[in-house]
């Protein structure tokens with residue numbers, strides 16, 4: 001543990017709290033994304049593959065990286081412990097490998113087209129987390145965990161329709177991320193106690209908005225296939 005770690009009990013004037021409505025805003029953003037999901041029955045195999053592939057392109061190499069930025073950004077002992085547990089589980093149980101197996105079995109390993117579809121918005125997240133502000137990274141990661149957990153039945157449905165029976169990733173994350181989300185809110189509360197001055201709600205939700213755009217592209221990037229056609233015809 002680094003020397004700048006402080007326990008919340010060290011703070012005499014612990015008067016700050018998470019602004020009212022923060023969690024409700026995050027829950028509503030998750031609900032809006034889920035409500036916008038296309039009906040799996042209406043999706044073509046290419047459309048189903050695209051959602052799985054773009055999800056994998058975002059999560060496989062970035063989840064642990066972004067959670068690590070949360071670890072580096074927090075100052076409270078409680079938040080360090082909570083994120084330490086989360087990271088250990090990711091690494092120990094090889095969650096990126098689990099996701100790779102899931103994508104392979106659904107014939108949805110990301111191609112350069114899938115990676116390019118999410119590239120711009122993923123880059124925005126990288127710039128955002130580089131500022132290492134715990135009060136806005138933790139809401140983003142709570143949003144991420146909350147979305148992932150509730151997205152799993154849909155993702156599993158797409159994979160099964162792709163002929164896959166490799167569902168360890170969706171089964172594990174449909175369960176463990178409930179607890180992860182709660183713990184991240186607990187970490188946020190611990191961090192807020194250490195804040196200097198009042199916290200601005202919109203600033204705290206900045207990362208949620210940036211990540212929301214990534215997830216919208218994962219779900220709705222219907223131009224991917226058109227782009228593929230354009231690239232193919234240009235190369236002819």
Ligand SMILES: [Fe+2]
Pocket residue numbers: 090095173
């Ligand atoms: Fe995970």
